[in-house]
Amino acid sequence: MLRTIVSGVAIAGVAFMLVVTMQEPGAWPALAAALLFAMGCLWERRYHAAQQGFPQDTRFNLTGERFVDPETGRVTSAWVDPATGERRYVDEGDPPSPSA
Numbered sequence: 001m002l003r004t005i006v007s008g009v010a011i012a013g014v015a016f017m018l019v020v021t022m023q024e025p026g027a028w029p030a031l032a033a034a035l036l037f038a039m040g041c042l043w044e045r046r047y048h049a050a051q052q053g054f055p056q057d058t059r060f061n062l063t064g065e066r067f068v069d070p071e072t073g074r075v076t077s078a079w080v081d082p083a084t085g086e087r088r089y090v091d092e093g094d095p096p097s098p099s100a
Contacts, residue, residue, distance in 0.1 A: 003044070010038035060088060 017031040065078040075092040 003041070007038070007041045010034070010041045014038045059083065063087075066092070 013034045014031070017027065017034040021027045021031045059081050060079040061082060063078045063080050067076055068074065069076045069089075069091070072091065076089050077092050079088045079090060080086070
């Protein structure tokens with residue numbers, strides 16, 4: 001959720017700086033900085049998904065199944081290809097800490 005908000009703000013910043021740069025050409029360094037920030041946000045979203053192992057193939061759908069893998073002790077989610085029934089299990093990270 002936070003990644004979506006930051007990416008949206010970054011894209012809005014690029015749009016704003018584009019308008020400012022069209023009115024005042026000397027503002028191009030700020031436009032370049034906004035573009036770099038937006039590109040970094042969008043790259044990070046893709047990199048994070050790839051790093052976590054989420055299936056990049058659009059044919060896979062999240063099933064909603066989540067469990068703690070008994071071997072690793074980490075939260076795992078299940079993804080399925082509806083056409084073939086192939087399943088992929090993705091490590092989502094450490095399990096939530098028990099509440100005190």
